[in-house]
Amino acid sequence: MDLDKEIERWVRKLGLNVVIPPNAPEPFHISTAPPTGMPVVDVVRPKDAEFYVIAMGIAVHPDHKSALASMREQDRRRFLLELKRAVxxxxxxxxxxxxxxxxxxxxxxxxxxxxxxxxxxxFLDEYYRVRNAGLLVIISFAETFRKAAGQTSLYA
Structure with missing residues (x-):
């Protein structure tokens, strides 16, 4: 599909790195990231589809999972609900x-x-909408569970 090539060209013009996942089953699947390597945003066209999916996956760091587990249930539910609403x-x-x-x-x-x-x-409007929503998730976890002063956060 010519649009596949156009999308890849648009992303490269932004200075983003493009990787084609080697075992991706879709006819078009690219993983994109700035030169720093993060965040990674995928652009996928499923087989026989007339649409693309722009997606970003965010792994919850084990320290943040532990911090969530140590919260009171009510506070944990509130944090996750606020995050869902924001996204x-x-x-x-x-x-x-x-x-x-x-x-x-x-x-x-x-x-x-x-x-x-x-x-x-x-395309770029939608790409950055997804990227910014993903960054909101990362920042929300980083700010909520920031380590003690003097320690370096893995995210911020």
């Missing part, structure tokens, strides 16, 4: 993984984008 307000889909876990191992943020009529500006 949804950005106009993206999200999933806590595994779905029924009290404390997620990972959080996926995504947005489908129709291929028909897709231009560079619309």
């Amino acid at each position: 949804v307000s950005m106009g993206v889909d999200f999933a806590f993984l595994p779905p029924d876990a009290e404390i997620p191992d990972a959080i996926q943020v995504s947005r489908p984008v129709l291929a028909e009529g897709l231009d560079a500006q619309r």
Whole structure:
């Protein structure tokens, strides 16, 4: 599909690194990241689909999982609910993984984008919508569970 090549070109023009996952089953799947390596945003076109999915997966650091587990249940639920509301307000889909876990191992943020009529500006708007929602998740965890003064956070 010509649009596949265009999307890859648009991403490269931004100075982002592009990697094609070697075992990806989809006809189009690229993982993109700035030269620093983080955050990684994937762009995928499923087989026979007329849309792309822009997605970002965020692993919850073991220290943050421990901190969530040590919170009172009410506080933990409030933190996660506020995070969900903030992400949804950005106009993206999200999933806590595994779905029924009290404390997620990972959080996926995504947005489908129709291929028909897709231009560079619309693609970039949606790409950065997903990226910014993912960064909001990372920052929320980093700020809420910041380590004691003098210690370096893995995220901030």
